[in-house]
Amino acid sequence: xxxxxxxxxxxxxxTVTCDVYLHGPRGSNNRLNERGxxxxxxxxxxxxQNNNRGGYNQGSLIYYEGxxxxxxxxxxxxxxxxxxxxxxxxxxxxxxxTRDGTTTRTIPERRDQCENWNCDTDLEFGMHxxxxxxxxxxxxxxxxxxxxxxxxxxxxxxxxxxQ
Numbered sequence: 001x002x003x004x005x006x007x008x009x010x011x012x013x014x015t016v017t018c019d020v021y022l023h024g025p026r027g028s029n030n031r032l033n034e035r036g037x038x039x040x041x042x043x044x045x046x047x048x049q050n051n052n053r054g055g056y057n058q059g060s061l062i063y064y065e066g067x068x069x070x071x072x073x074x075x076x077x078x079x080x081x082x083x084x085x086x087x088x089x090x091x092x093x094x095x096x097x098t099r100d101g102t103t104t105r106t107i108p109e110r111r112d113q114c115e116n117w118n119c120d121t122d123l124e125f126g127m128h129x130x131x132x133x134x135x136x137x138x139x140x141x142x143x144x145x146x147x148x149x150x151x152x153x154x155x156x157x158x159x160x161x162x163q
Contacts, residue, residue: 024072025063026056032104032126033057040104045126058100093128101126109138134159 030044038052063069071090079086097120101107107125108114114122119131129137140158153160 024056024070026058026061031057032100034104041106043106044104045128095130097121097127097130099123099127109134 029039030042030046031039032044034040034057042052101124103124103126105125107119107122107127111117111119111131113119115124116122119125120127137158142153142156142158142160144156146161148161
């Protein structure tokens with residue numbers, strides 16, 4: 001039974017791809033604790049460039065080492081059609097300073113705006129990557145060969161496509 005389930009997941013991961021809205025774990029699409037249906041900040045943790053109602057507020061979720069976390073999503077566009085090719089990449093991160101934060105504001109780019117001049121340890125802000133990694137991405141030109149659909153990227157650095 002376990003092998004059969006694993007096979008279904010692997011097959012699904014190789015055939016189901018497109019723009020997606022994550023339903024679980026909650027908190028995806030830059031959401032935190034907004035009171036309404038609209039996401040407050042499209043750039044809170046990353047430049048999501050999708051609509052304000054994708055994902056769910058994170059609530060009070062705590063995961064412990066060894067936890068099994070189910071991943072659920074909805075495809076925004078079709079897959080499996082002869083006119084498109086779909087791939088799904090699941091990206092995740094674990095780390096000492098990875099956190100949701102307590103505000104929907106974007107983590108500051110200037111260290112003097114963070115507690116003790118250290119944005120990596122300022123728990124007010126959510127963080128998926130450390131300050132040095134972000135600066136490296138900001139200072140690197142983006143890969144212009146990546147498909148951007150109809151998105152207006154507004155800049156040429158790697159933050160636009162998060163490579």
